[in-house]
Amino acid sequence: MPNIVQTALRNATRTEGSPLNILSFPTHERYQTNLSKTGHNFYLWQAEGIKPWVDSYGKIPDNTVLLNPSKGVNQIPENIDIDLILSQNKFGQFSIAKQISEQMGVPVVSLEHTLPMEQWSKNELQHLYHMQGDINIFISDYSRDRWGWREDEAIVVHHGVDTDLFSIDESVEREDRVFSVVNDWVNRDWCCGYKLWEEITGYPKSELPLHVVGDTPGLSESATSIGVLVNEYRKSRIFLNTSLISPIPTSLLEAMSCGCAVVTTATCMIPEIIENGINGYMSNDPNKLRSFVDKLRLNKELAKEIGKNARQTILDNFSIDKFVGNWKNLFNQCVR
Numbered sequence: 001m002p003n004i005v006q007t008a009l010r011n012a013t014r015t016e017g018s019p020l021n022i023l024s025f026p027t028h029e030r031y032q033t034n035l036s037k038t039g040h041n042f043y044l045w046q047a048e049g050i051k052p053w054v055d056s057y058g059k060i061p062d063n064t065v066l067l068n069p070s071k072g073v074n075q076i077p078e079n080i081d082i083d084l085i086l087s088q089n090k091f092g093q094f095s096i097a098k099q100i101s102e103q104m105g106v107p108v109v110s111l112e113h114t115l116p117m118e119q120w121s122k123n124e125l126q127h128l129y130h131m132q133g134d135i136n137i138f139i140s141d142y143s144r145d146r147w148g149w150r151e152d153e154a155i156v157v158h159h160g161v162d163t164d165l166f167s168i169d170e171s172v173e174r175e176d177r178v179f180s181v182v183n184d185w186v187n188r189d190w191c192c193g194y195k196l197w198e199e200i201t202g203y204p205k206s207e208l209p210l211h212v213v214g215d216t217p218g219l220s221e222s223a224t225s226i227g228v229l230v231n232e233y234r235k236s237r238i239f240l241n242t243s244l245i246s247p248i249p250t251s252l253l254e255a256m257s258c259g260c261a262v263v264t265t266a267t268c269m270i271p272e273i274i275e276n277g278i279n280g281y282m283s284n285d286p287n288k289l290r291s292f293v294d295k296l297r298l299n300k301e302l303a304k305e306i307g308k309n310a311r312q313t314i315l316d317n318f319s320i321d322k323f324v325g326n327w328k329n330l331f332n333q334c335v336r
Contacts, residue, residue, distance in 0.1 A: 019063070020331055023076065023100065024086040025050050025093045026066070028113065029058030030226075030250060034160050035086075036061035037324045040331060043067055043082070045075055045100075049092045056222045082106055084334050088113060090131045098131075107134035107334045111157075115146050115245050115268070135334055140269040143247045155330065159253055160323020161314050165230060166257035168311060172234045174303070177209040178293055179236035179260065181229070181251040185216040193242030193265065199286045200242070200293070208293065211236065233258035237303050238296050240289075243267060253318055256280070256310035261303040263292045273317070279309040 020040040026032070036042060042061075044053070046069035053066055060066060067075035076082060086109045087097035094110060101108045110133030116125055125148060136154040138144040144154050178201065185194045201208050212220035213232055223229035233239070239255035241264040248269045255262055262280040264270055274280040281292035296303040 020083040020335060021080055022084055022086055022331070023082045023097075025088060025096075026053040027051070027088040027093075028250070029054060031088075031113075031159070032064060033058045033061055034162065034320060034323055035327060036063050037320065038328050038331065039063070041065075042086075043076060043080065045096065047072075047096070054222075056224060058226060084109060084331065086111060087133065090128050094131045094133075097133075109133050109135045109137065109330065109334055111137045111139075112143065112147065113139055113247070115143060115247055135330055137330070138247075140247045140272075142269040142272070157323065157326045157330070159248060159250060159318055160320040161253050161257045161318050162320045163257050163311075163315055165226070166233065166254045166314075167230075168259040168307075169234050172231070174237040174300070175209070175235050176297060177211045177236055178238045178240050178297075179211045179213075179232065179255070180240050180242070181213045181232075181255070183214040183216065183222070185212075185214060185219060191243065191245045193244045196244070196265070196286060197240070197242045200240070200289050208297075229254075230258065233260055236260050237300070237307075238263060238293060240293065241265060241270075243270075248273070253314060256307075257314040257318075259304075259307035259311045261296045261306040262310055263289055263296065265289070273313060278306070279313045280306060 022040050022042050024042055024044055026044050026046065032042070040063070042064040044064065044066050046052070046067055053060065069075065082104060084107045085097045085101050087093040088111045090112060097108050110131065129148060136149070137157050138147065138149070138154055139157065139159060141156050144156055180197065182192050185192050189195050197203065201210055203210065213223050213229060214220050215222045223232060233255050237260070239260035239262045241249055241252045241262060243249045243265060244267055246268060252262060252264060264274060264280060264282045266282040266284050270282060274282045276282060283289050283292070296306070
């Protein structure tokens, strides 16, 4: 592993504007794909307790390398000088990132995708609050507030969606179906609302034309590629999201970008994005959510207009260009 002296030499000789070498961890495949668009080089540390990269969720970008976990603490190639470390959660990554940063003398950027658990005590939250990087980032204002951080303590960087990839194809006819994308839905009912989905749809005796993609044994399988997933969005008139405590589901944003008419729970950051009857429909009442689904099934033109407005919301507020620009600025700020 490179040491503090090597890092100091690297900092002294680094050419302004040259790609940084960033150590991070496999977390969310499509989020990492978007990070790779910054043009920097990413090296993903692997170890027990850290989720593996899943190819069906996203291929490894050309400038991203999966390190060899069998090498333990010697995963980083000797010829690579790391400029900074990106931790993407406090539960399995931050402690590793902090330890390596102290050994190498490089800064840590701490990004948090998740929300704190309802049952955590104030003492537990205070302990996690002290897990601070040189720069601290949340994915929404809602998330930052829930973690108890002030605006001057942490930055918000919203998700970015590749709207060229996740797009509308006018040559693809929308099917009368209610589409959802969730992995391990049954086991993650507590955060993804599987039982709520059953209540809304009447599954397994539902009369609705349901279609589900995601790795949930006995219910559905993952899309074999991103291209296949995009096509599933494009073919679906309605996208149903039942998330309960996700700050903002990536699948919801992707569905909106592909012009689906979304019906969703009104949780976390979602009410900041959805305007009822304009770019989607939302409620936490299962009966109302079902009525929205039925309404959109009966009115194809309404569904098309809602989907068109949904895509415009993504173009205006969640563009990949804005996401990449924000991350470039943060990385540059961290190594100045």
